[in-house]
Amino acid sequence: ETGVxxxxxxxxxxxxxxxxxxxxQHLGHNAMYWYKxxxxxxxxxxxxxxxxxxxxxxxxxxxxxxxxxxxxxxxxHLHTLQPEDSALYLCxxxxxxxxxxxxxxxxRLTVV
Amino acid sequence: AQTxxxxxxxxxxxxxxxxTLSCTYDTSESNYYLFWYKQxxxxxxxxxxxxxxxxxxxxxxNRFSVNFQKAAKSFSLKISDSQLGDxxxxxxxxxxxxxxxxxxxxxxxxTVNP
Numbered sequence: 001e002t003g004v005x006x007x008x009x010x011x012x013x014x015x016x017x018x019x020x021x022x023x024x025q026h027l028g029h030n031a032m033y034w035y036k037x038x039x040x041x042x043x044x045x046x047x048x049x050x051x052x053x054x055x056x057x058x059x060x061x062x063x064x065x066x067x068x069x070x071x072x073x074x075x076x077h078l079h080t081l082q083p084e085d086s087a088l089y090l091c092x093x094x095x096x097x098x099x100x101x102x103x104x105x106x107x108r109l110t111v112v
Numbered sequence: 113a114q115t116x117x118x119x120x121x122x123x124x125x126x127x128x129x130x131x132t133l134s135c136t137y138d139t140s141e142s143n144y145y146l147f148w149y150k151q152x153x154x155x156x157x158x159x160x161x162x163x164x165x166x167x168x169x170x171x172x173x174n175r176f177s178v179n180f181q182k183a184a185k186s187f188s189l190k191i192s193d194s195q196l197g198d199x200x201x202x203x204x205x206x207x208x209x210x211x212x213x214x215x216x217x218x219x220x221x222x223t224v225n226p
Contacts, residue, residue: 002156031212043203043216056212088155097212100147103157 003027006091006104013081014112021076021107023091031097032074034066037088037106049074050097081111114139116206118217125194126225132179133189133220135204144208146180146187151219152200160202163187194224 004025013019025032034046048056049068063085065077074091088108092101115138125131137146148160163171163180170178175195179188191198204217 002158033214042218045213048212050212058213090157092157092214098145098207098209100145100159100162100207101157101214102159103149106155106157108155 002102002104004091004093004102004104006089006107008107009105010108010110012110012112013078015081015083017081018077018079020078021089021091021109023074023076023093023104025072025074025091025093025102025104027093027095027102029093029095029102030071031094031099032068032071033092033094033101034074034076035090035092037090039087043090046076048097055097078109081109083111085109086111114141114206114208114211114215116204116215116217118202118204118220120220121218122221122223124223124225125191127194127196129194130190130192131194131222133191133202133204133222135187135189135217137185137187137204137206139185139206139208141208141210144206146178147205147207147214148176148178148187148189149203149205149216150198150200151203152197157203161189191222196224196226198222199224 031050036044047066067075088106090106091104144165146163175192201219
């Protein structure tokens with residue numbers, strides 16, 4: 001375990017469902033991130049939070065909605081997803097911006 | 113904008129041998145950090161090694177070492193005495209001291225053969 005925990009590990013959802021991905025870090029870090037990893041594509045940064053404020057939103061469709069209620073927790077709320085949204089979603093944290101990340105194990109999302 | 117390029121999509125090496133993975137990057141920043149991450153089939157992205165650009169000395173972590181050539185913007189990873197557990201996707205990554213995002217290369221799939 002790296003200190004960054006993601007749940008669930010696997011998620012299958014229909015296009016009309018609403019679900020949430022959860023990320024929790026116990027490292028005392030101040031920044032948290034969501035990345036999308038699709039097959040044969042580079043990792044795509046989705047959102048960056050620093051001290052619970054969103055500092056970057058990388059042109060992500062509105063069907064993905066992040067929430068950071070405190071510096072230890074990060075959520076990704078999903079609704080009306082498309083099959084092309086199927087991917088591995090990785091959460092990461094870092095002590096501060098512009099520092100190396102610690103990653104969680106990811107949530108494998110399949111949209112059917 | 114920063115870019116990170118890994119020109120070797122796949123590599124293989126025999127157990128106990130040495131292998132070098134290549135990475136080049138492009139940036140206008142003078143100070144930054146470079147990383148190598150390993151992602152085995154378990155999906156966990158694990159930090160292998162970290163290099164600060166203002167340090168000329170190459171970073172080393174046990175069997176892993178880097179060859180950092182700042183002028184050439186090159187950051188290769190050398191794995192000595194390769195082990196079966198080293199089989200994984202390896203990502204080179206960059207972050208500038210003024211930035212908020214870690215930029216990744218496309219990855220190199222390394223297979224260690226018995």
